[in-house]
Amino acid sequence: MGRVNAFILSRTGSEVAMIPEVANHLINSGGKRLRPMLTLATAALSDYRGDGDVKLASAVEFMHTATLLHDDVVDGSEMRRGKLAARMLWGNEASVLVGDFLLGQAFKMMVEVGSLEALRILSEAASVIAEGEVMQLAAAKNTATTEDEYLAVVRGKTAELFAAACEVGPVIAGRPREEQAAARSYGMNLGIAFQLVDDALDYGGREAKLGKKVGDDFREGKITLPVVLAYRRGTAEERAFWKRTLENGEAEDSDLSEAMRLLTKHGAIDDTIARARHYGAIARDALGIFRGRAEAEALVDVVEFVTSRAH
Known part of the structure; x- marks a missing residue:
């Protein structure tokens, strides 16, 4: 991860002064770097030798950072990781354009690795993520959204990058197809669990851990799984x-406490966490073919880390 962080910083440089300012504001803001860590871990699990894992891990983090910059503009978010969102400091236009710059850099890194299959996986992921964002726009503020529809958004918008980050490790190591598929399944289900825990934390977490205000999803009018469940179970x-x-x-300021009351009444937050643990269990089982390896045990620990954030 030290090499990844150094590589990331080396690739945010530009003669256009605003680009490294905006990019580094978010890159240095204390994110968990979970996605690039997964690329390094699955490459190590696959006995990969070389520096392609560092470049692909960095590309994954650039893709993630670009989507955060774009997301904050779409959502009108004011905070990101406990700091003012880039759009609040430099404006929406700069946030979108720097996000585009980071995506361009990510694809340059992928090309440098020289694996057409890894390039295919990550470029396909970029397309699916964008589709997920548009699906979320369609589902936003629509209380008729079903749980299946919401999970389709989560798969595209969040879990796809987890899946791709995990799949490229065994791909560049030339591992058998079943190992590539197992790593992808692990990432996909871990990503779903991650997002569902986030949904629950927005109503039941602590601001210091969240890096944003509790109830931001509610204030932004987002339909997330706790709301889907409470709406389905609620009275007219x-x-x-x-x-x-x-x-x-x-929504008025006093409405957040009523929203929390309804979510608690219908067990929506607890059930969202239970759903997250279900997907976490699928992720753990996907690692079965790697049983006994230290890296596989570490990846099991990641599932526990992701789902235990809800405590």
């Missing part, structure tokens, strides 16, 4: 509350 009067606050955007 309760559904009217969700429609007013989220669909119509007429």
Whole structure:
């Protein structure tokens, strides 16, 4: 990870002064670097020798950072990782354009590795992530969103990059197809678990851990799994509350406590965490063919780390 961090910093340079300023504001803001860590871990699990894992891990982090810059513009977010979002400091236009620069750099890194298959996996992921973002726009503020529809958004928007980050490790090591598929399955299900825990934490977490305000999803009118569950289980009067606050955007400051009450009443937060643990268990089982290897045990620990954030 030390080599990855150094490589990331070396690739944010540009003669256009605003680009490294905006990029480094987010890159140096204390993110977990979970996705590039997964690329390094699955490459190590596959006995990979070379520096392609460092370049692909860096490309994955650049892709992730680019989506965060774009996300904050789309969502109108004010905070990111406990600091002012880049858009609040440099504006929406700069955030979008620097995100595009980082995507361009990510693809340059992929080409340098020289694996057409790794390039295919990550470029396909970039396309699927964008589709997930557009799907989320369509589902946003729509209280009729079903759990299946919401999970389709999560698979595209969040889990696809986890899956790709894990799959490219065994790919560049030339491992058998079943190992590549197992690594991808692990990443996909870990990514779903990660997002569902995030959804639960937005209503039940602590701000210091979240890096944003509790209830930001509610204030931004986002339909997430806890809301989907509470809406489905609610009375006509309760559904009217969700429609007013989220669909119509007429939420008042006092409405957040009522939203929390309804989520608690219908067990929506606890059930969201239970769903996350279910996907975490699938991720663990996907590692079965690697049993006995130290890297596989470490990846099992990652599942525990992701799901235990909900405590």
